[in-house]
Amino acid sequence: MRAPDTILPLELDRVGFAAGERMLLDGVSLRLETGVRTVILGPNGAGKSLLLRLCHGLLAPSAGSVRWSGAAGGEAVRHRQAMVFQRPVLLRRSVVANIRYVLALRGVPWRRRTALALDALERFGLASLAPRPARVLSGGEQQRLALARAWASGPEILFLDEPTSSLDPAAALSVEMAVQEFHTSGTKIVMTTHDLGQARRLADEVVFLSRGRLVEHAPAAEFFKGPQSAQARAFLAGELVC
Numbered sequence: 001m002r003a004p005d006t007i008l009p010l011e012l013d014r015v016g017f018a019a020g021e022r023m024l025l026d027g028v029s030l031r032l033e034t035g036v037r038t039v040i041l042g043p044n045g046a047g048k049s050l051l052l053r054l055c056h057g058l059l060a061p062s063a064g065s066v067r068w069s070g071a072a073g074g075e076a077v078r079h080r081q082a083m084v085f086q087r088p089v090l091l092r093r094s095v096v097a098n099i100r101y102v103l104a105l106r107g108v109p110w111r112r113r114t115a116l117a118l119d120a121l122e123r124f125g126l127a128s129l130a131p132r133p134a135r136v137l138s139g140g141e142q143q144r145l146a147l148a149r150a151w152a153s154g155p156e157i158l159f160l161d162e163p164t165s166s167l168d169p170a171a172a173l174s175v176e177m178a179v180q181e182f183h184t185s186g187t188k189i190v191m192t193t194h195d196l197g198q199a200r201r202l203a204d205e206v207v208f209l210s211r212g213r214l215v216e217h218a219p220a221a222e223f224f225k226g227p228q229s230a231q232a233r234a235f236l237a238g239e240l241v242c
């Protein structure tokens with residue numbers, strides 16, 4: 001059961017991230033609200049993954065601030081988020097044990113862990129694979145396991161970094177359906193993708209980055225119909241490559 005308070009919106013205030021002399025992200029101010037699916041777009045190297053990692057707390061900004069609403073921060077905030085990567089990070093354990101492990105980290109009593117894990121596997125069509133070693137699953141199954149693991153922890157916000165880029169179309173579609181299921185259940189979605197068809201299907205709003213800067217933040221329908229910036233127009237036309 002989710003606590004009645006919320007960690008959203010997430011506010012980024014003039015966030016920068018530097019590597020040596022190079023500003024990889026610069027001056028990014030952004031407010032991410034609950035209820036809308038946010039898709040981050042931009043050419044290779046624009047800073048999309050960095051932005052997700054900064055939001056999720058895997059990296060600390062070198063400038064500016066990343067602030068969650070109404071929550072104390074630290075572990076309490078981390079436990080209310082989940083992140084799914086392009087290639088899932090799975091333990092050398094069974095499918096069900098991968099989920100039980102995360103539940104243990106979140107302090108779920110051991111008696112409830114198996115039932116919650118099996119329920120999540122069932123939801124993502126993986127129940128029959130529960131006893132298998134996680135690492136022998138196909139790429140698509142591994143990604144669904146990563147999603148089931150995230151589901152079991154009941155996140156308020158789910159970050160996804162190019163979750164379908166190494167999957168075939170059928171597996172990608174099942175990931176999209178899973179993302180939709182999170183959204184319907186009330187989890188805030190923030191994802192990156194290079195698949196513009198997928199972005200059109202999933203996005204309520206688009207954050208467009210280019211060369212480490214936030215160029216547009218707009219409702220998806222507006223962005224795809226008439227992007228305001230030359231960079232976004234070139235990107236949508238397939239002309240902007242960096």
Ligand SMILES: Nc1ncnc2c1ncn2[C@@H]1O[C@H](COP(=O)(O)OP(=O)(O)OP(=O)(O)O)[C@@H](O)[C@H]1O
Pocket residue numbers: 019024042043044045046047048049050051
């Ligand atoms: N920890 C790091 N240290 C130094 N440079 C980094 C680090 N992480 C990313 N970069 C560089 O920062 C830039 C932005 O990287 P990022 O992975 O965020 O881009 P992206 O928009 O996700 O690109 P892609 O679409 O290719 O995945 C790239 O030039 C990358 O090489």
